[in-house]
Amino acid sequence: MVYKHKDIAEKLIDRHIKPSFHRIKVLEYLMANRTHPTAEQIFACLKKELPTLSKATVYNTLKLFVEAKLAREITIEDKEIRYDYTIENHGHFKCESCGTIFDFKINVDDCITEELDDFVIKDKNVYFKGICPRCFSNT
Amino acid sequence: MVYKHKDIAEKLIDRHIKPSFHRIKVLEYLMANRTHPTAEQIFACLKKELPTLSKATVYNTLKLFVEAKLAREITIEDKEIRYDYTIENHGHFKCESCGTIFDFKINVDDCITEELDDFVIKDKNVYFKGICPRCFSNT
DNA sequence: ATATAAATCTATAATCAATACAATATAGCA
């Protein structure tokens, strides 16, 4: 899928973020690459197209997006944080063999107990680990 | 609750881990302190009692425990990994204001879709973020 | 017991994602 810069800029403006060129490019990357990339991967890929891009800008931009709920941080394990364009109601499965992160549908609201009634829940994450079908059949 | 070293040693032997003195002390700490400590915190606390203790030993021991399913890694966010003595069917809620991590009961199995039928699931984690009642009432 | 091998542990150096910071560039506006 190809996204128009104007549409991406509007998403940023909606969240009260000034649509600078670099911010548009980072968000475009997140929307086009639903591969749960790390900040490093985003930087390495965009650097080819934008030679002046700085790593600090990528980190700053991603932090802005997370605060604005445009993106989510995935911290299944490892030291590396991964980023995900926001979609509701899905969990992440990380294959311990090939490292791929898969999305799957889940609605955690169905199994929350009243224990959390007095808590303000802002973010819900479900992380599974194991072996994906492809790796499992290769054993 | 106080645990006998002999009982802790048996838990280790059950998981095919040799019950060295330091390993017993680390497991004892995890069982007695259900506060989701970091490796640093465990090290700092045990160091008082065991002056020769090395940080590397704490990391090695925790890694052993995680592999043996005696402990779980909690990676809600931050760079710091936290450790939790294994208990089934509970999620973690991190307060964005005070940083405390709370346990709550949840049974994710109830809301898993058939999407994951072909995946071997070895570990399930549920992480919530938000504001705890105490911090909320202080605003 | 003593020797030998295996495991555990220590201490320190290295790694590397993430952050902090100071300097520069750009955009918005009177």
Place this chain on the structure above:
DNA sequence: TGCTATATTGTATTGATTATAGATTTATAT
């Protein structure tokens, strides 16, 4: 045009974790 705030760059620093090599302890056999 100049002024101010924001955005970006480039580099230095941080800090949790890992790697490593050597020392110590434990287990086993002779």
